[in-house]
Amino acid sequence: MCDDPSSSATDPRRWWLRDACSRLTTRESAVSSLSAAGSRRLIRKLETIDDLSSDERSAVEGLAMTERRIRADHDLVREGDRPSQCCLIVEGFACRYRILDDGKRQIFSFHMPGDIVDIQGMHLPVLDHDVGTLVTCDVAFIPHQSLNHLIAEHPRIGRLFWRDTLIDAAVFRAWMVGMGRRPAKAQMAHLFCELFVRFELVGETKANTFQLSATQGELGDALGLSTVHVNRVVQELRAAGVITLARGTLTIDDWDGLAEIGRFDPNYLHLHRRGAA
Amino acid sequence: MCDDPSSSATDPRRWWLRDACSRLTTRESAVSSLSAAGSRRLIRKLETIDDLSSDERSAVEGLAMTERRIRADHDLVREGDRPSQCCLIVEGFACRYRILDDGKRQIFSFHMPGDIVDIQGMHLPVLDHDVGTLVTCDVAFIPHQSLNHLIAEHPRIGRLFWRDTLIDAAVFRAWMVGMGRRPAKAQMAHLFCELFVRFELVGETKANTFQLSATQGELGDALGLSTVHVNRVVQELRAAGVITLARGTLTIDDWDGLAEIGRFDPNYLHLHRRGAA
DNA sequence: CGCCTATTTGATCTGATTCAAACAATGTGG
DNA sequence: CCACATTGTTTGAATCAGATCAAATAGGCG
Numbered sequence: 001m002c003d004d005p006s007s008s009a010t011d012p013r014r015w016w017l018r019d020a021c022s023r024l025t026t027r028e029s030a031v032s033s034l035s036a037a038g039s040r041r042l043i044r045k046l047e048t049i050d051d052l053s054s055d056e057r058s059a060v061e062g063l064a065m066t067e068r069r070i071r072a073d074h075d076l077v078r079e080g081d082r083p084s085q086c087c088l089i090v091e092g093f094a095c096r097y098r099i100l101d102d103g104k105r106q107i108f109s110f111h112m113p114g115d116i117v118d119i120q121g122m123h124l125p126v127l128d129h130d131v132g133t134l135v136t137c138d139v140a141f142i143p144h145q146s147l148n149h150l151i152a153e154h155p156r157i158g159r160l161f162w163r164d165t166l167i168d169a170a171v172f173r174a175w176m177v178g179m180g181r182r183p184a185k186a187q188m189a190h191l192f193c194e195l196f197v198r199f200e201l202v203g204e205t206k207a208n209t210f211q212l213s214a215t216q217g218e219l220g221d222a223l224g225l226s227t228v229h230v231n232r233v234v235q236e237l238r239a240a241g242v243i244t245l246a247r248g249t250l251t252i253d254d255w256d257g258l259a260e261i262g263r264f265d266p267n268y269l270h271l272h273r274r275g276a277a
Numbered sequence: 278m279c280d281d282p283s284s285s286a287t288d289p290r291r292w293w294l295r296d297a298c299s300r301l302t303t304r305e306s307a308v309s310s311l312s313a314a315g316s317r318r319l320i321r322k323l324e325t326i327d328d329l330s331s332d333e334r335s336a337v338e339g340l341a342m343t344e345r346r347i348r349a350d351h352d353l354v355r356e357g358d359r360p361s362q363c364c365l366i367v368e369g370f371a372c373r374y375r376i377l378d379d380g381k382r383q384i385f386s387f388h389m390p391g392d393i394v395d396i397q398g399m400h401l402p403v404l405d406h407d408v409g410t411l412v413t414c415d416v417a418f419i420p421h422q423s424l425n426h427l428i429a430e431h432p433r434i435g436r437l438f439w440r441d442t443l444i445d446a447a448v449f450r451a452w453m454v455g456m457g458r459r460p461a462k463a464q465m466a467h468l469f470c471e472l473f474v475r476f477e478l479v480g481e482t483k484a485n486t487f488q489l490s491a492t493q494g495e496l497g498d499a500l501g502l503s504t505v506h507v508n509r510v511v512q513e514l515r516a517a518g519v520i521t522l523a524r525g526t527l528t529i530d531d532w533d534g535l536a537e538i539g540r541f542d543p544n545y546l547h548l549h550r551r552g553a554a
Numbered sequence: 555c556g557c558c559t560a561t562t563t564g565a566t567c568t569g570a571t572t573c574a575a576a577c578a579a580t581g582t583g584g
Numbered sequence: 585c586c587a588c589a590t591t592g593t594t595t596g597a598a599t600c601a602g603a604t605c606a607a608a609t610a611g612g613c614g
Binding site for chain 1: 595
């Protein structure tokens with residue numbers, strides 16, 4: 001983790017984060033609690049995958065969680081870490097990514113309230129990529145032990161986590177299609193559709209609007225495009241009248257049009273509840 | 278499945294498969310057995326993830342399997358299927374892919390003996406992509422029921438499958454890095470390194486050589502490149518003296534050179550045994 | 555041999571990158 | 585509350601990696 005600004009500053013591969021960290025002036029606030037917000041978020045997320053019994057819900061509420069506020073552009077976990085806890089996003093927006101030796105970055109996924117970003121750590125001892133915040137986030141840390149106990153007592157919840165992992169992989173595949181075989185405009189439209197549906201599921205939309213807390217450069221790192229090109233494609237989508245994007249707020253003005261441009265078919269998200277389409 | 282050539286011929290989206298299927302002159306041979314070869318392959322594969330006890334090994338040997346020979350360019354499972362069994366590759370080479378509405382194809386992963394290509398089907402009722410053979414394959418079909426029983430009796434094996442799924446996702450991420458942020462030459466070199474390591478693990482290499490049963494067009498569909506460009510990049514790698522590729526045989530003449538070009542670091546494969554590097 | 559598919563080569567085009575600079579928004583300290 | 589610093593967005597111009605189109609060559613096989 002990037003608690004200490006100097007830790008990343010000494011790592012030459014982390015130049016972009018070093019800059020980010022050097023802006024840090026105060027320490028993170030570390031608040032320990034059972035995080036009612038955290039379990040509420042997690043329950044809501046799990047219920048997008050399948051129903052929970054009241055018994056299962058209260059078991060999730062019993063998870064041990066330590067909630068902390070993490071500033072923007074800080075890592076929650078790093079490649080090579082051997083974590084003993086999982087990170088649940090309670091508020092904010094985070095991403096999984098990898099930095100290449102030439103300084104380029106590839107973002108693999110975006111994460112929103114309710115997402116556990118490193119469930120992987122429960123089964124593979126060492127992480128193969130980083131997870132970082134894109135804005136200030138409230139993050140609940142859940143000991144593996146506590147999760148293992150939950151799953152042992154409630155095997156159905158274990159299966160929900162497995163399904164969540166598989167949906168994660170399905171999202172990777174959808175991104176691969178965009179990067180490998182689709183023009184930038186379609187790829188970006190598809191991403192916006194995906195994010196809208198996922199935000200909608202966890203109650204983070206207002207009408208046709210949601211907070212897209214990523215810069216155009218960060219969108220480029222996710223789509224495999226340059227900042228400049230992202231900007232031009234955003235303008236194309238604006239000109240097509242399908243979206244409005246300003247100051248971190250994305251409004252979908254014409255869902256059908258956007259979905260058509262992105263050839264968006266939400267099947268791959270394996271929604272349990274009806275999607276936004 | 279594409280047992281019947283006409284089934285795909287009627288699907289307008291399947292033009293490339295229709296061509297492939299129309300070549301079919303004889304029916305598949307369907308041989309039912311307990312497939313000693315299948316369980317041997319599966320055991321070997323699982324042991325690349327973690328050790329198995331002799332008890333666990335014989336439990337895997339007890340899995341119900343029906344082995345069949347499937348011709349090249351046929352689907353094992355299709356998007357929208359609700360499979361009741363898993364497909365284990367016993368011999369051959371297969372891939373997961375998706376066809377876009379403009380006829381373009383994106384291949385998500387390659388699969389070799391020992392791989393179960395649709396473990397996903399055990400937890401998500403409906404498949405979101407296709408799986409097809411690239412050459413004639415021997416495939417063992419294992420009922421979900423039988424696998425569920427195995428996992429219930431041997432939870433450690435269940436955890437191995439979970440780890441395998443997570444490694445699968447790690448491979449997706451590695452490909453995403455290549456597609457989004459690396460030049461074609463590095464991306465291709467990385468793929469060749471990955472395939473070599475994976476073939477080596479399951480005993481399918483001879484010295485520095487393995488069968489790469491994919492055309493340059495298929496490699497392009499995996500890398501997000503055109504056939505023509507694949508050809509030119511292959512030639513660059515040949516000229517660099519790192520590989521020989523002819524008639525489906527890939528020889529790595531200079532592992533260090535190839536790994537350097539592809540910035541290949543096998544950590545993401547989470548190998549239990551020592552890799553080929 | 556003749557057919558089919560895969561590989562290779564050449565020429566041209568284009569989507570996207572890179573470089574450079576202006577502009578807008580937001581925040582900070584005096 | 586303004587001056588200034590910082591980050592993010594936008595625009596323009598030049599360039600390039602890789603796509604596309606077209607056609608030749610080479611293997612593999614009945």
